[in-house]
Amino acid sequence: MWFTNSFTGGIGRISPVDGAITEFAQPIAGTIPQGIATGPDGNLWFAESGTNVIGRITPSGVLAGYALPSAGAPRAITSGPDGNMWFTEYATGKIGRISTGVAPSPPAPPVTTPAAPTPTVTKPARTRLTVPKLHLRAIGTTRSIPTSCSRSVRGRCTVTATITGKLAKRLGLTRIVKKPFVLGRTTITLVKPGTRAVKLRVTAKTARALGGTTRVAITFRATGPKATTATLVRTVSR
Numbered sequence: 001m002w003f004t005n006s007f008t009g010g011i012g013r014i015s016p017v018d019g020a021i022t023e024f025a026q027p028i029a030g031t032i033p034q035g036i037a038t039g040p041d042g043n044l045w046f047a048e049s050g051t052n053v054i055g056r057i058t059p060s061g062v063l064a065g066y067a068l069p070s071a072g073a074p075r076a077i078t079s080g081p082d083g084n085m086w087f088t089e090y091a092t093g094k095i096g097r098i099s100t101g102v103a104p105s106p107p108a109p110p111v112t113t114p115a116a117p118t119p120t121v122t123k124p125a126r127t128r129l130t131v132p133k134l135h136l137r138a139i140g141t142t143r144s145i146p147t148s149c150s151r152s153v154r155g156r157c158t159v160t161a162t163i164t165g166k167l168a169k170r171l172g173l174t175r176i177v178k179k180p181f182v183l184g185r186t187t188i189t190l191v192k193p194g195t196r197a198v199k200l201r202v203t204a205k206t207a208r209a210l211g212g213t214t215r216v217a218i219t220f221r222a223t224g225p226k227a228t229t230a231t232l233v234r235t236v237s238r
Helices: 136-142 165-170 204-211
Strands: 002-005 010-014 021-024 033-038 044-048 053-057 063-067 074-079 084-089 094-099 127-130 144-151 155-163 181-190 194-201 215-223 229-237
Touching: 002 033, 010 033, 044 074, 044 084, 053 074, 127 215, 127 229, 136 144, 136 204, 136 229, 144 155, 144 181, 144 215, 155 194, 165 181, 181 204
Parallel strands: 033 074
Antiparallel strands: 002 010, 010 021, 033 044, 044 053, 053 063, 074 084, 084 094, 127 144, 144 194, 155 181, 155 215, 181 194, 215 229
């Protein structure tokens, strides 16, 4: 650390390691050094109010002085961003500047904040099911149930047609009444959003049973990815 001694007129240095103090005497009498600051050139610059001089001392203790053009009695001194040393003149009320021979540092590049990424809006997946007007006689003849599946996003779609277990038992198709009886099921893959016609194939036995009855309530269900489901109940007669 460097300091000024106004009483002796010297410039002092104290070691941060062991506290040893070294003082460098100025070569002229009547010196009253005041403020001291590190310059951009690596030297120490100080305001000498007793002799109206701005002094400089190297880290090794070599002194130099620059006389002011007026008796300004300089006191405080500091390093400026332009590479110069700036000081105050107590007697004249002026602000002084002295060059250190060091070019000012280039301005720091502007700080740019990256633009926030545009949020990606994901449309929710939707599944729709369409069933045309059906007739039991046509189902019995073609052994198929026509439907169509619509998806708002690409992906798989499974279409199932069921009747109640109680009705299926009455038609002689099953003995289990606690769960729905599957008339037909198929899975398609839509390579892009859209609608695709689907035909649910039924067995010959199921076709005969449906063709021989008068009215049946059929539940259609279309299931897509992410648990998107569409359900439609259609009463079909002869």
